[in-house]
Amino acid sequence: MKIAMIGHKRIPSREGGVERVVEELTTRMVKRGHDITCYNRGGKHVLDKNQEVKSLKEYNGVKLKKVLTIDKKGVAAMTSSFFGSFKILFSKNEVVHFHAEGVCAVIPIIKAFSKKKVVVTIHGLDWQRAKWGGFATKYIKFGEKMAAKYADEIIVLSENVQCYFKKQYNRDTHFIPNGVSRPEIVKVDIIKKKYQLKKDSYFLFLGRIVPEKGIHYLVDAYQQIEIDKKLVIAGAASDTDSYYQELKDKVKENENIIFTGFVQGKELEELYSNAYVYVLPSDLEGMPLSLLEAMSYGNCCLTSDIPECATVIGDKGVTFKKSKVEDLVKQLHELSDDKVKKYKQESQSYILKRYSWDEVVDKTLKLY
Known part of the structure; x- marks a missing residue:
């Protein structure tokens, strides 16, 4: 055709x-x-x-x-x-x-x-x-x-x-729904040199820096907990420069919160491959490809409980009540090393089995 x-x-x-x-x-x-x-x-x-x-x-x-x-x-x-x-x-x-x-x-x-x-x-x-x-x-x-x-x-x-x-x-x-492919898991290199990050040493948000992604909830929650992990916010503004600046102003005294700006290629692969927990605190999503990708890298994922996120992770991740900072704080506190390890072991095989690009193409061509 x-x-x-x-x-x-x-x-x-x-x-x-x-x-x-x-x-x-x-x-x-x-x-x-x-x-x-x-x-x-x-x-x-x-x-x-x-x-x-x-x-x-x-x-x-x-x-x-x-x-x-x-x-x-x-x-x-x-x-x-x-x-x-x-x-x-x-x-x-x-x-x-x-x-x-x-x-x-x-x-x-x-x-x-x-x-x-x-x-x-x-x-x-x-x-x-x-x-x-x-x-x-x-x-x-x-x-x-x-x-x-x-x-x-x-x-x-x-x-x-x-x-x-x-x-x-x-x-x-x-x-x-969207699909996902099996990625190559890579060791820290670029992110160690640029941000002094080690494997399992940081929480990761990766996506566009826009209000509906709920990054302000994550920043507020992170600043209320005592933990030896850093918070990495990877991504750039999308016609939302003022929101990005508000976030930076809010955390300017906190050296453990890192804004990377737009990332791609090897740096992006390293961030996904070595995160402790991937966090997606969105108020609104279509079907978050970043969440599929994070799970395909074998990450433990913590998301808001909106259907578009909760349906993707199933019982292979953790959710908090949408827009509720206090519940996000609670879930971050309760993420023990053992729990994180368990989800890391289960997430990749689960997501690759459920969401296949070849299956998406089959269904789309059938529709055509």
Whole structure:
């Protein structure tokens, strides 16, 4: 089949979970003989403005087309999806796969002027995210409505969102969660030189530094406990510089809290491989790829009890009551070395068995 992907920022990239999903899907689909074109946004790297964005025409067999983008908060996704949809209209693609809600506002253009089939993946209810407001929130909600009304098929990543679409729009959706691959566990090297970190010497949060990730709960809880472990907060702001600065100001007297900024490659692998506990204190998630990755590295994971996290970890991790700092403090206190060791022994095999990218590709192609 000839398939178009739109709605991600760009591949290859670790600018967010959507980008990693698109990369995993498309590279596997190409190996199965399908013709895939990804419509990449223009503009700078969202999480690291100093990082060079390479303009590639192909990546592992996936065709890449750069789309005109107004690179400003709140309009980048809107403009890239608008201009990208016109490129897709005049392409030979048979299936157009939209990722995320806001970009779905242009689906009526595709449906009105072509016979192309439209599939949408809802990665989360994006209009709920704290960084948006006013027009952006309304536009994203409009995109959600267009997806519910005009898409031929809709994929959701959690049963919670599946129930929402049924209740809100009486729309049936397909629950196809994300996958994960077996990683290579690596020893400390870069993180020892840069941050003086040793194996099992730190709690780790790794993700975008945005309010809905609940990092402020983790910082407050950590500062209430006495422990010989450091706290590493790895990731960069995503149109949320003021929130990032608030966090830094809050902990400026605490030398045991380390902000790494955006990480990738070997440094990211080392952080996952050597953490004592991975913590994800989110108020809102779609399906957190960082949690799947953390468990694939054999980590003990502590998350908020929102369904999108609790369903992933099952009984192979620990949860605390969403947004309750006192309960997070309690759970951190109760994480003995023996308990952490037990979860570390169980988490990798459990997550690799439950979430397979090849299975995700099978189900997605069947839907096409």
